[in-house]
Amino acid sequence: MHLKKINLHTESFPTTDHYPFNLDILRKTKSLSFTKPICFFVGENGSGKSTLLRALSTACGYYIWQGARRLPAHNNPYEDLLYRYLEVEWSDGRVPGSFFASELFKHFTRVLDEWARDDPGLFEYFGGSSLAECSHGQSHMAFFRSRFQRKGLYLLDEPENALSPRHQIELLRLLRATAAAGHAQFIIASHSPILLSLPEAEILTFNTLPAAETSYEETDYFTVYKDFFDNRENYLR
Numbered sequence: 001m002h003l004k005k006i007n008l009h010t011e012s013f014p015t016t017d018h019y020p021f022n023l024d025i026l027r028k029t030k031s032l033s034f035t036k037p038i039c040f041f042v043g044e045n046g047s048g049k050s051t052l053l054r055a056l057s058t059a060c061g062y063y064i065w066q067g068a069r070r071l072p073a074h075n076n077p078y079e080d081l082l083y084r085y086l087e088v089e090w091s092d093g094r095v096p097g098s099f100f101a102s103e104l105f106k107h108f109t110r111v112l113d114e115w116a117r118d119d120p121g122l123f124e125y126f127g128g129s130s131l132a133e134c135s136h137g138q139s140h141m142a143f144f145r146s147r148f149q150r151k152g153l154y155l156l157d158e159p160e161n162a163l164s165p166r167h168q169i170e171l172l173r174l175l176r177a178t179a180a181a182g183h184a185q186f187i188i189a190s191h192s193p194i195l196l197s198l199p200e201a202e203i204l205t206f207n208t209l210p211a212a213e214t215s216y217e218e219t220d221y222f223t224v225y226k227d228f229f230d231n232r233e234n235y236l237r
Helices: 024-028 049-059 102-116 120-126 136-147 165-181 220-230
Strands: 003-008 031-033 038-042 086-090 097-101 152-157 184-189 202-205 212-214
Touching (some): 038 049, 038 165, 049 086, 049 097, 049 184, 102 136, 136 165
Parallel strands (some): 038 184, 038 202
16 A cells, blocks of 8 residues: 545635535545555546546646647636645655546557657567557557556546456456555546456445445446346336
């Protein structure tokens, strides 16, 4: 375990009218503790799990690979400031780490190709070929297999997005083996009932105020999928 706790200084939030400081989950959750090497954030779209994960990455000093951002029609000066109100508690000092999100991964692969023009050996870390030449899911798995060998804290935002069910099972096994090795910790925002089934993981739901631990069988992902497969004819009417 590398990261043991996040404290949210809600009393110092600069506003309660603007995103992300207007999210109830962030205003009502004072802290989150981590007791296992794999923790899942779950919740409905817009519940705040990915927002907190990105702010945590910045608070930990991890770079987020993203291309040039276009200015929106309505500028929100508070959008990227949540990290300033997070206090990170380490178990034994800060460790290296990274942030992963499927929609940002293509930018990383382009940067990697540019670096490899001067150092083609970089591809050896990812199976010997450019990640841009693989399918989306294959490139994700090549990256995970390489990156997770290193000691660190890994923040993953919906890593299942580009993965088939078989690749999700492969990632599930990789997460389990890596966590058991003892050098890595994972905090993962996910909608995947396959990944969430990992018995050694803890699950924090953002569907309650404040965020709280829940069981796999109590998540919407388990109950909705189970009911659908048990009663799919009813859903098709």
